[in-house]
Amino acid sequence: MNRVISLTNVRKVIHYHSRMSHTLPRTVQAAVMTGPHQPIVIQEFPMPELPVGGILLKTMMSEVCGTDIHIHHGRLSGVTYPIIPGHVSCGVIAAIRGNQPINDIHDRPFKEGDIVTFLDVAETCYSCYYCSVVKQITRCPHRKVYGVTYSCNNGGLFGGWSQYIQLVPGTKLLRLPDNLDPVSYCGGGCGLNTAIHSVDRADIQLGDNVAVLGVGPVGQSVVAFARLSGAARVLAIDSESDRLEFARQMGATHTFNLRENSHHEENERIKEINKLSDSGYGFDVCIECAGNPTAVRDSLLYARDGGRVVITGQYTDVGSIEINPHQLINKKHIQVRGCWGSDFSHFYRALELQSKYHTQYPWKRMIGKTFQLSEINEAMKAVAERSLVKAAIAPNGTDWF
Numbered sequence: 001m002n003r004v005i006s007l008t009n010v011r012k013v014i015h016y017h018s019r020m021s022h023t024l025p026r027t028v029q030a031a032v033m034t035g036p037h038q039p040i041v042i043q044e045f046p047m048p049e050l051p052v053g054g055i056l057l058k059t060m061m062s063e064v065c066g067t068d069i070h071i072h073h074g075r076l077s078g079v080t081y082p083i084i085p086g087h088v089s090c091g092v093i094a095a096i097r098g099n100q101p102i103n104d105i106h107d108r109p110f111k112e113g114d115i116v117t118f119l120d121v122a123e124t125c126y127s128c129y130y131c132s133v134v135k136q137i138t139r140c141p142h143r144k145v146y147g148v149t150y151s152c153n154n155g156g157l158f159g160g161w162s163q164y165i166q167l168v169p170g171t172k173l174l175r176l177p178d179n180l181d182p183v184s185y186c187g188g189g190c191g192l193n194t195a196i197h198s199v200d201r202a203d204i205q206l207g208d209n210v211a212v213l214g215v216g217p218v219g220q221s222v223v224a225f226a227r228l229s230g231a232a233r234v235l236a237i238d239s240e241s242d243r244l245e246f247a248r249q250m251g252a253t254h255t256f257n258l259r260e261n262s263h264h265e266e267n268e269r270i271k272e273i274n275k276l277s278d279s280g281y282g283f284d285v286c287i288e289c290a291g292n293p294t295a296v297r298d299s300l301l302y303a304r305d306g307g308r309v310v311i312t313g314q315y316t317d318v319g320s321i322e323i324n325p326h327q328l329i330n331k332k333h334i335q336v337r338g339c340w341g342s343d344f345s346h347f348y349r350a351l352e353l354q355s356k357y358h359t360q361y362p363w364k365r366m367i368g369k370t371f372q373l374s375e376i377n378e379a380m381k382a383v384a385e386r387s388l389v390k391a392a393i394a395p396n397g398t399d400w401f
């Protein structure tokens, strides 16, 4: 069970602690994924030397999400094994190297003892063709992702499944809002940034009918953000009844269980789903968060003529699907939009929204269980088998120092 943790109390404890001790341990324990399908092992690293402008966090919490499972199965390209996974994390600033202040976006300097989180993408160059000409910074070829494309070969602690996290100069940090505890934050986690980007791409209009295909962590947050964007009706489609039930709590007005309706012929199913759109003509917007190629074709089938389809779930290459472009795109006059990664604007807005709405939308409950670092293989197994939507990792325990 997750304990209820008041961040205000956490701050008091940390403040007390930071006055008591400024010395850092000489070694750090971290969970290392050495390669696809290999058991994850706990390794001891020397405390790294920070470069000027670097920041060291004492980890409070990190998450285990579907992406970590894909990485473990070798299905994500560009992963630089061995890695310390854990791309979305929060912690306390334990050290800042250099005399120059490192400021937040309101020019307030960060200081030791601040409880922060950080954008998992770093080293976006802001000067390549994609960054500076066509302004598609999530496609910058120089960007790197904590827990994914930073190797720990040379001792760098660049992932959250570690007692300390090393942030490269220029990493974008935000203070965790006072009312948001680490479990709530990690419950939204990386899915939150992706969800807000998807909903931006969907251009939802007031009163729209929206279908969300696949309600894993990303889909659940898409449901909530679609409602906040003014969608009158949000249909959650999935095969798991518990996920559909949870989607209701996240704001879905209707649900459709694919497994329970699997006896239907495809045409019947499309008719049934289209009936759930207010007009009966299909959905104004379909957002695919399922991660299988069939859901892409289904999105085109469930969208009304002239509707929009956003493809978010195909983050890893899960293969192809045959589509009749005449019938499903051209004649239907559909807009199809991809959605790749997220940037600081999504991260900032997601955190603000989570802080304002976390009592209304129960992100916290997406974390099924909090695990110790030594239990990492169990946590991975639970998420892979879908017995938990998400797991949290607390590498320093949950007594928060």
Ligand SMILES: [Zn+2]
Residues within 6 Å of the ligand: 124, 125, 126, 127, 128, 129, 130, 131, 132, 140, 141, 142
């Ligand atoms: Zn760039």
Ligand SMILES: [Zn+2]
Residues within 6 Å of the ligand: 064, 065, 066, 067, 068, 087, 088, 189, 190, 191
């Ligand atoms: Zn993730």
